[in-house]
Amino acid sequence: MLGLWMLTTLVLTKSYAGNLMSLLAVRYLPQPFQTLEDVLDHPSVAMIWQKYSKNEEFLRGVQFGMFREVADLEEKGRLKFHTQTQFSKSLDTLVRTGDHVFVDIDTTVKNLRAIDVSKKGRCDFYLSRDGFLPFSSSIISQKTNPIIKGLNPRVIALTESGIFKYWLQDVPNFTRCNNVPKKVALSTTLSFTNLWGVFVLLAGGLAAGLVVWSLELLNLPNKKSSWKTT
Structure with missing residues (x-):
């Protein structure tokens, strides 16, 4: 006995x-999705892309390669297209649960994260190290429009000065979560x-x-x- x-x-x-x-003990924060292949290889994770965008049009017409594999995920229910007005709700529900990821331009994703940080007061999301999509912005007009000759050099000057980038990043807490640590030392009070x-x-x-x-x-x-x- x-x-x-x-x-x-x-x-x-x-x-x-x-x-x-x-x-x-030191707790490690998992960041499993760093490349597009990581998402493709995960059978239970779905992607959210912007609806009615050039990226959706690109996926609809791509014929081969990695993006063709991404487009094929729509038949399996792992590819969804949401409008920008749905992004905040999708981030707070689908992405927060861990079974969805956003795929969009860097500025859009960082803006969504900054808004979430302002609401929650903490960094719940991270950005992948690799980039997948090019970012382009332009002013479209008719070819015969006489203001094009005067508009082009001004747009180039604004782009080179960084004013466009500043306007897009003029959001509170935009850079707060740029360097999210992978490990955090946490201490819990005894109870x-x-x-x-x-x-x-x-x-x-x-x-x-x-x-x-x-x-x-x-x-x-x-x-x-x-x-x-x-």
């Missing part, structure tokens, strides 16, 4: 010590939920001892009678 109790105590003590150490094992161990030991002591008392008269008989 004593050996069994010592073995049980040892196992519970080691488990409890490991639980306390895990509260102070009853962390210490309940100590009390269970103490109560279990007292209960087991009480049961053994009661059995010894009940068995004591039988021993005395056996002594007198002999």
